Amino acid sequence: MTLTKICKAFHELTPNELYDMLRLRSEVFVVEQTCVFLDMDDKDQLCHHVLFYNEEKVLTATSRLVPAGVSYPDMMSIGRIVTSQLARGTGVGKELVEMSIEECYRLFGKAPIRIGAQLYARKFYERFGFEQSSEVYDEDGIDHIKMVKQV
Numbered sequence: 001m002t003l004t005k006i007c008k009a010f011h012e013l014t015p016n017e018l019y020d021m022l023r024l025r026s027e028v029f030v031v032e033q034t035c036v037f038l039d040m041d042d043k044d045q046l047c048h049h050v051l052f053y054n055e056e057k058v059l060t061a062t063s064r065l066v067p068a069g070v071s072y073p074d075m076m077s078i079g080r081i082v083t084s085q086l087a088r089g090t091g092v093g094k095e096l097v098e099m100s101i102e103e104c105y106r107l108f109g110k111a112p113i114r115i116g117a118q119l120y121a122r123k124f125y126e127r128f129g130f131e132q133s134s135e136v137y138d139e140d141g142i143d144h145i146k147m148v149k150q151v
Helices: 015-032 092-108 117-124
Strands: 004-009 048-053 061-066 076-083 113-118 131-132 137-139 141-151
Touching: 004 092, 004 117, 004 141, 015 048, 015 061, 015 076, 076 092, 092 117, 113 117, 113 131, 117 131, 117 141
Parallel strands: 076 113
Antiparallel strands: 004 048, 048 061, 061 076, 113 141, 131 141, 137 141
């Protein structure tokens, strides 16, 4: 799968890119995972966003790169990591996380990165050096854990 990979600050996103990002997040987090929550949490405007488009110009994966002080007072983070159903099992998720880590280091400096991961994805994130740093907690009806990647 040939991908167009973009990393932009919120204010650099085109209206179509913003729409695509919010639509994909809603498709997966709200509809597929049947989780009613307010996705637009006033953090997106403070973040950079990674967007992967396929050959047909359809958004297949996205994440947001969060500077320290926005989600966590002392650490940058990666959030809203999502791949479309059509792209799962193709390696797109792995590429997304790798690029998200690289872009965090480029944008915010080489420092620890924290994520709030759905519990079922723990092993996936461990492959990138993330280690569980909290007990399991409920977020919007889904078991989550905090994980940290040290430098």
